[in-house]
Amino acid sequence: MYLMEKILIGFLIFFSLFASAQKITIEGVVTDSLGSALEMANVVAINIETKGLDGFGITNPEGKYKINVKANTMYNLRFSYLGFEPKEYTISVAESDIQKNTILVEQAENLDEVEVVYEMPVTVKGDTIVYNTDSFVSGTEKKLEDVLSKLPGVEVSDEGEIEVEGKTVTKVMVNGKDFFDGDSKLAAKNIPANALDKIEVLRNYSEVSQLRGVTNNEDNVALNIKLKTGKEKFWFGEITGGVGLDDRYLAHPKLFFYSPKYSINILTDVNNIGELAFTNRDYRRFTGGFRTRTGNTGTSFSVGEGGLGLSQLQNNKAKEINARFGAINFSYSPNKILGLSGFAIYSYSNTLLETSAKRSYISSNEEEITTTNTDQTSNLGLLKFSASYKPSENLQVEYDILSKFSGSEENVDNLSIADVTDQITENKEQTPTSVNQNANVYYTLNEDNILAFEGQYLIQTEDPFYNAIREVQPFVNILPLDDTQSNFDINQERKVKTNKLDFKADYYYVTGAKSNINFTLGVTQSSQDFDSRIFQILDDESKLSFADNDLNNRVNFKFSDIFLGFHYKLIAGNFTINPGIIAHNYQAKNEQLGTKVSNELVNVVPDLFINYKLKESENIRFNYTVTRNFSDIEKFANAYVFSNYNSLYQGNRDLESALYHNVSLNFFSFSMFNMQNIFARLNYSKRIDAFKNNSSIVGINQVTSTINSNLEDEVLSGSANYQRTFGKIKVSARASLSYSSLNNIINNNPSISESLTQSYKGSLATSFKNAPNLELGYNYAINNYDNGGNETTFYTSTPFIEFNASFLKNFIFKSDFNYYKYNDAENTVENEYGFLNADVSYQKKDSKWEYSIQLTNLLNNTELNQDTFNELFYRTSTYIVQPRYAMFKVTYNL
Template sequence: MRNKVLLTLLLVVTSAVALAQEISLSGTVKDSLGVGVDMANVIAINTATQGLESYGITNHAGLFKLKLKTGEQYTVKVSYLGFKPESFTFTAGEHDAVKDIVLQEQAAQLDEVDVTYEMPVSVKGDTIVYDTDSFVSGTEKKLKDVLENLPGIEINDDGQIEVEGKTVSKVMVEGKDFFDGDSKLAVENIPANALSKVEVLRNFNEVSQMKGLTNDDDNVALNIKLKEGKKNFWFGELTAGYGPDDRYLAHPKLFYYSPKYSINIITDLNNIGEVPFTRNDYRNFTGGFRNLNSRGGSSISTGADGLGLSSTQNNRANDIDTKFAAANFSYAPMEGLDLSGFGIYSYTGTILKSEGVTSYIASNDVESTTSNTDQTIHLGLAKLSAKYQPNDSFQLDYDALLKQSDDTEEVNVLSISSITDEIAEVKKQKPLSVNQNLNIYYTLSDKNIFAVEAQYLYQDEDPFYEAIRNEFAFVDIFPVDENQELYNINQAKQVVTNKVDAKVDYYRVLGSKSNINLTLGTTQSNQNFNSNIFQILDNKDVLNMNGDDFGNDVAFHVSDVYAGLHYKVISGIFTFNPGVTLHQFNVKNEQLGSVVKDNLTSLLPDVYINAQLKKSENLRFNYQVTRSFTDVSNFAQGYVLNNYNSLYSGNRDLESALNHNVSLNFFSFNMFNFTNIFANVAYTKRIDALKSGVNIVGINRVSSTINSNFDDESFTANGKYERTFGKIKASVQGNLGWSTTNNLVDDEQRTSNSLTQNYTGALSTNFKNAPNLELGYRYTVNNYENGDLETTFYTSRPYARFDASFLKNFIFTVDYDYYNYTDKEDTITNTYSFLESNLTYQKKDSRWEYGIKGTNLLNTTTLNRDSTNELYFSTQAYFVQPRYVLFSVKYDI
């Protein structure tokens, strides 16, 4: 019934627009030689109202099309950089018309053309500029709402911005970094009413000297241009809300931008389940740091997050309380010197409750669990950056990023299998990392360019684990005291990492379309791993587990010295960039009074080919052979507890894995009819892959890591087709992932296959003076095959989004998601849905806004997830926050 009502609304508003009689004015824009001009701007101005009536951008053949109202007179203007603008008067009759335009070249033209009317979309080289006023209806509250209206831009499930299927690496406001390293903070906090333009910077490179020398196709940045009234003034919002059950929200944020400095302050306190900064955000927050040797082919892991803390599902949990504060600044004390930095603090207190069923493949045991988790997370980040560029030939960058967290998790588990056990787990850690970066870029001459880049990482991890239970699964392995009322087993670990990456690049420019790149570099990674396991007795005495099997003291070193040669050349529509890197690897682990060494020389090739089919259409091919090294934790031979039923022992004789990676990417953005297409396929083959060797006893397992004699393979494919028809946008999207892996279970080789499929279809409107609606359907299939067992899970998810401005001052929004979760055997069937709504009132020109907000209005109690690996199938039901209603007031600064 709900879907029928929403569909009816869509048909009504669509029909209303169709009532206005329109004709098409089409034609071709050519240069003086008769060649079509790609991406020329064509606008039609109503001579009576002097308003922008229609606009278009030519395709690769110079073709344009404008929709105009019958009987109206227009001034049509055509412009393109490097050509003299042309204009003519046109009166729309009752039939479609054709008009061709010839543009004449001019010797020089300013980058900015003084025009009275802003093009909704314009293209300037690698930059696409969106005039945001042309795409908003007035119901938008933040940058996220605006970006979702722009063709070619979307927000993914992690809250990050994607353009052309690529994640945006940097967001700037007025050319100044906005919390460098994450786009989620920008999309959730920059007010929509402050925006003037959104600039998409494709092929982005922060170092002007390096542009064109390297392949920047995957680098996309966003620059936000502010409205004039927001520059050189403080602006922002102060929001507060309160509701039944003592639910609250406080969300002040302030911004200031001037040519010399900028300040951004964001705070958020709430207990309604809105988490502005998650552990996943923290883990992925790069601070702008990047892998120096991504093209060289080697990967040396340092490990992280050894505790495996619980996470929310769809950012939902049984209860969430969060406090967040962040500040970002930039300052230019003198010409050529820019300073910037940020600080972030986040506290999240989370209550999680779940019920699950796990089917173990080897033993055929089934474990039912009920878990209650109390988690407290403190996250802190701070970054300081300096950029010194006295002239166009020299640039020096320095960055320092500090990250520290304080995590505590208490879990009570009721486990029912062949035995019933109650387990109380405690997990604690205070990991610290400091990352420093120094880069120098020097142009000796037009033909000779040098780049020196270095990074230093210091990382200190101290995960602590405690399990108190009735039954201890590994009494046959550990010398525990069995004459205790409860088993209280504790484990302390510490991993200290010092890692240095440094390289020197020399670019010899052979011409405007080719260069040679020579690289000399090294990576030096040193890790120290210590662990011990002990039992606390009933009388509080400590029983240490003595012996080499129950503790670790490991020194681990990986050295990589390499030299690389790459050649880049542009020939017609093709860019070729083949290369090869020679590595000398030296690996050493010292433990148990002896040293194991592994020395290896490896030649790793890579090839990049780009076919620029049109200005906004390309096909890219990548092939790269890489060698990967694991971290010290997999080499430590003493036992380590992973959780209450999982024990791990490392393998000091591990070797590196060799990976063959192939990818093909297609992208097309047609500004003529606003069609956005991208498709990506990737294949990876892993040789000597690091895999698990596991022995299973019931629901308990003892595992290690081995180099597999069997190759692992994976294949991924994803694509999207999006097109705008007037005020209606339609899209279809699909993602497919297949993998086959090989592990050792109970000394027998086991092959596991996984196939995941995700499909989405959506239809949305973007009217300025009518309600807007988005209807979509998502369908997910997860197929898992382990040994002789196979299972498949299905999730159907129709959804709807509705927003409307009515009675001049009211805005009403509704979000609805429906889930139907089943398995192939029909042993699991669960349907649930989430409904959220928001009603706000704000008089025109008033700074005050009043609102009422409802979350989980249908009072859904649980949601479902499934997972698998070589050992088991698992399905979980997670309990979520109940219905909340909040009254709020906002003051615009």
């Protein structure tokens, strides 16, 4: 660790010296002929000798600008502002700062606005920010995510999630056409960097133009990628193939076609080097662009796939991963009023996992050591078709159908060492399917009256199968197993069928230039059937079925929510105020064991949204919501269901709803004047009559049910992010904290579980065009858990370095290193490891061929660590990852 600290200190000194190298500042004020300040005017400094862009700036609300340039250099200083005649000055920069004010005169006739906008590195026009990518890249970038990370105010996570000014990007388009329904990860990790021309950030984005002025879109951000071509119809893309030692291989053909009327995107990926293009997590979160219909109605009712809890990857790493991925996306506009689009996605993966873990059970003071080997095979598929009809600005009609299907199988060998030693084999299979249809109509009667109708219908089936073969009989008092057999072969079948309808009608009446009212009428209807049974396979392969009601479920559950809402939106000065109230009539009924249990409830919940605009691109936002939460059928099913080999779940047919209060306060600030981005969030939630686990635990075996508890849960979380560009150096700092106090019931004894998690990150990154670039940073995480007075704390320190450089004209070298130090407060767990990757590529100028060598996990680290906690136990684990490998790759660019 001391070596890493010395390296970081050395690099920090280097950055400090470089940042303090002699730079001259040109600053001043831009006004119009009346002396009024011009905000968002563009100023660029063009090096007369090199013809390159050495600096640029954008004026703030006071018309001030500031540019850092080189000393002893001649510059053309250009000023421009849409609707005004541009001005240019020749300036000789010596070794002292320069003050240069200018007055722009309004032009008689508009120039070509597109030409003026696209000359500038950054242009702001209303809610749209346009980045000229050539002004920010160095030539070492390969994918869209590499380019986005260079832009001020933009951040990209390792998972490909894009944030702009602290807000998550909800849609990505290419030349105005949705890219796989706007999925940010597929776009960030697949669109080639050399195809990009401009990136448009669309703030306050609304997919329905008619609703833009009457709804709150402040958190909606979309990206539109402009491609680098002047052709009307064109193909672009790349075909990559690679081979390596130990029979490693990869193939990544990616083809894109764009024209004014239609587009096609084809993505493929075949490899055995641990790269997953589409994960199980991606599959679950992928909505296909479906907007949530009941997200803001004061009701939370989910019928998400229950499944089997398949093993998850850590940091997208595993002992071995063999993956295949194929996807095609199209869009077609036969005329200006009709748009058709769709996609098909298929993903296959075979994953080997190996984990060693220690569980410390709170109530029983038992300790379990497990060694787990998992072989998981997953097939995932999605099909989507969409149609949009917009014959006029007053009418928009949409239809979507999304089908999701998957087949997963997992075989687990588990050695459990506790008070007894047990060799356990688990087998899990599931093939869930769903079809979701969506229809929307938006109609503007006149400038004061707007109607919106939105409907969604879901059909979903689930069939998880679970099998455990054990040497030791579990749950002796619950499962009447035949103990004369050579082992205990326990099986469980489950089937869940769901039909769910959501419909919402909105009427918007514009009461003035800055106010409107909104009436909402909606309904959610759901019907579910749940069947399950537990049985034993005997040595002669016959089935031993159990007639006990506690081991067989046959449940029907119906849920209904009819609601009526009213909201008023007012813009008063810098305030936007949007209070509302929603009245609900709920009915829930479950039928099982020959009897029915019904619940009816009338509930009225308020909500409040306030936005205060401090200045352009700076605001404070307050949001308060009350949500009534309902569970789906599986928590009502009275018979036992296996969660895993040592855990049973029993539903509660008398379960009622829970009430959640949520308050959030957000601050956003983005300044083009000094390239500074600040955002902070504070969130508090309180759960009343919350769903609580009521657990009974003997040794390591646990039986859990869900109850409504009058013990209130509280969660307080906050985060802050600071990002600023100083010349060619980008400084970032982020901190997040989360405190939760949760009540649990274990062996009929109330218990409080408290956790405090802290995460801190700081980094410095350069963005030189003709010099090597470096990013270095430090992550520090503290996870403190206090479970009924049993406290433990885990620490993870992660310094990291990324380096990329062009050399010998045609070569590019890229490398990244992440070092981990993991330990608990008592130092009973301690581990240090690092991951070093490198890539060297060669491509002649104007050549379509690129050759590269990819080196992964150069230090041959074999494991990483993770800690988790719940109301029953702490868990710390060691997770085996793929060893070092080297690949030779060839890429052909179309």
